[in-house]
Amino acid sequence: MPSFDIVSEVDRAEIANAVQNVTREIGTRYDFKGSKSTVEALDEGIKVFADDDLKLKQMHELIRGHLHKRGIEPGQLDYQKVDPAAGASVRQVIAVKEGIDRDMARQIVKAIKGSKMKVQVAIQGDELRVTGKKRDDLQAAIQFVKDMGLEQPVQFKNFRD
Incomplete structure (x- = not known):
């Protein structure tokens, strides 16, 4: 997945x-x-x-x-x-600042779930793992997080098919 x-x-x-x-x-x-x-x-x-x-x-x-x-x-x-x-x-x-703190992680998870995208988000320590069935869903999730305007910059790593 x-x-x-x-x-x-x-x-x-x-x-x-x-x-x-x-x-x-x-x-x-x-x-x-x-x-x-x-x-x-x-x-x-x-x-x-x-x-x-x-x-x-x-x-x-x-x-x-x-x-x-x-x-x-x-x-x-x-x-x-x-x-x-x-x-x-x-x-x-x-x-x-390094790592995503708990409050920011919850904010991102809540926003992604509220957008009704077909992806699952899991908090793993100071990072988030986003999984989905289609590559397009994940790319939409990346664009959604970029458009959120978070105060701390985030990067997207380990994109796997």
């Missing part, structure tokens, strides 16, 4: 590459001359340290741009609270 998985995952190597590019760009930009602003990739996300709020906002733009170039959607970034550091400097952790 044909099936596919709905997942939300991020390539950690691409995050590390984007952070390296941001660090390189910060080192060459005139508005960051003499600044102690840094960016580093962590296991759970990205740690940003900036001299002030203005530089923090500029670094957000740089990070978003470089991640977008590498295929990581801005919806997968979760900006945590800005913490004050020594002097006027600030620090912030940007978490990277």
